[in-house]
Amino acid sequence: MLISLKGRVALITGGSQGLGKAMGLRFAESGADVVLLARRQALLDETAQEIAATSGQRVKGYACDVSDAAQVESVWSEIEKDFGKVDIVVNNAGSSARHPIESLSMEKLQADIDLKLKPALRLAQLAIPAMKQQQWGRIINVVNIGAKAPPAGTAPTCMTRAAGIAMTKVMSKELAPDNILVNALCVGQIMSEQWVGYYNNDKPDMTFDEYVAMRGKVIPMQRIGQAEEFANVACFLSSDAASYVTGVAINVDGGMSPVT
Numbered sequence: 001m002l003i004s005l006k007g008r009v010a011l012i013t014g015g016s017q018g019l020g021k022a023m024g025l026r027f028a029e030s031g032a033d034v035v036l037l038a039r040r041q042a043l044l045d046e047t048a049q050e051i052a053a054t055s056g057q058r059v060k061g062y063a064c065d066v067s068d069a070a071q072v073e074s075v076w077s078e079i080e081k082d083f084g085k086v087d088i089v090v091n092n093a094g095s096s097a098r099h100p101i102e103s104l105s106m107e108k109l110q111a112d113i114d115l116k117l118k119p120a121l122r123l124a125q126l127a128i129p130a131m132k133q134q135q136w137g138r139i140i141n142v143v144n145i146g147a148k149a150p151p152a153g154t155a156p157t158c159m160t161r162a163a164g165i166a167m168t169k170v171m172s173k174e175l176a177p178d179n180i181l182v183n184a185l186c187v188g189q190i191m192s193e194q195w196v197g198y199y200n201n202d203k204p205d206m207t208f209d210e211y212v213a214m215r216g217k218v219i220p221m222q223r224i225g226q227a228e229e230f231a232n233v234a235c236f237l238s239s240d241a242a243s244y245v246t247g248v249a250i251n252v253d254g255g256m257s258p259v260t
Helices: 018-029 041-055 069-083 106-116 118-134 157-178 194-202 208-216 227-237
Strands: 009-013 033-038 059-063 088-091 137-144 180-187 249-252
Touching: 009 018, 009 118, 018 033, 018 041, 018 088, 018 227, 033 041, 033 069, 041 059, 059 069, 069 118, 088 118, 106 118, 106 157, 118 137, 118 157, 118 180, 137 157, 137 227, 157 180, 180 227, 194 208, 227 249
Parallel strands: 009 033, 009 088, 033 059, 088 137, 137 180, 180 249
Antiparallel strands: none
16 A cells, blocks of 8 residues: 655654654655654754655754753744645653652642643644645544553553544544544554663563563564554554544554453
8 A cells, every 4th residue: 555645744753762753754655745753953954864865855854852841932933934734743742750649749740731631733734724625634632541541659650641542533524524534543562762761670580682572472473563653553543544543542552452
């Protein structure tokens, strides 16, 4: 199946590395121009140059702390001037905050909402008018499999990620008449820069590759997923090939989640 995003502009938050970078590369290879948002301009520039050199598409990074509403508004104005429109929004920014419920402060809960939920809503709101005008749009909210089946000790992340799925479903129902499709992707164990931190934190008596292989044994597919595999699903959902798919939360987890 040929997946084409030719003529589209895709915006990806958390776009400088990991899943965001992989999606940026996959989208650009499929013909889209790509807008990357993240906090560090130097890393954004490096990633944008790499993707542009590989794909030949226009790629630009904008330093933005998406938890700061004023920065989001300001950067959106720059993007509109530079690209004219945004056809695809991928809300990928986030972190894995974990606290026991008993010690979860209101400040930590609010910080998680400010990082993961409010920017996803605001960026969608900013993109929707132009999407409605052209009767075409795609919004993807990246959450995690804990949003469906949260283990103990995973607040506030799984709380806000579950809210992200609910928001996805509300958006999908409201925007479907305008051919704006909204879906969520639930991340399982996917290889990223975070795994170096896990390895260093656990300090296992094995090499990094052995550690990753060991951690993958608990997954039905017996391995950690690759960012490119996640990016392939995001690219499909962003294309005309997925023209009748909206309001779903798809697990990209090698079969790990007990909830489909």
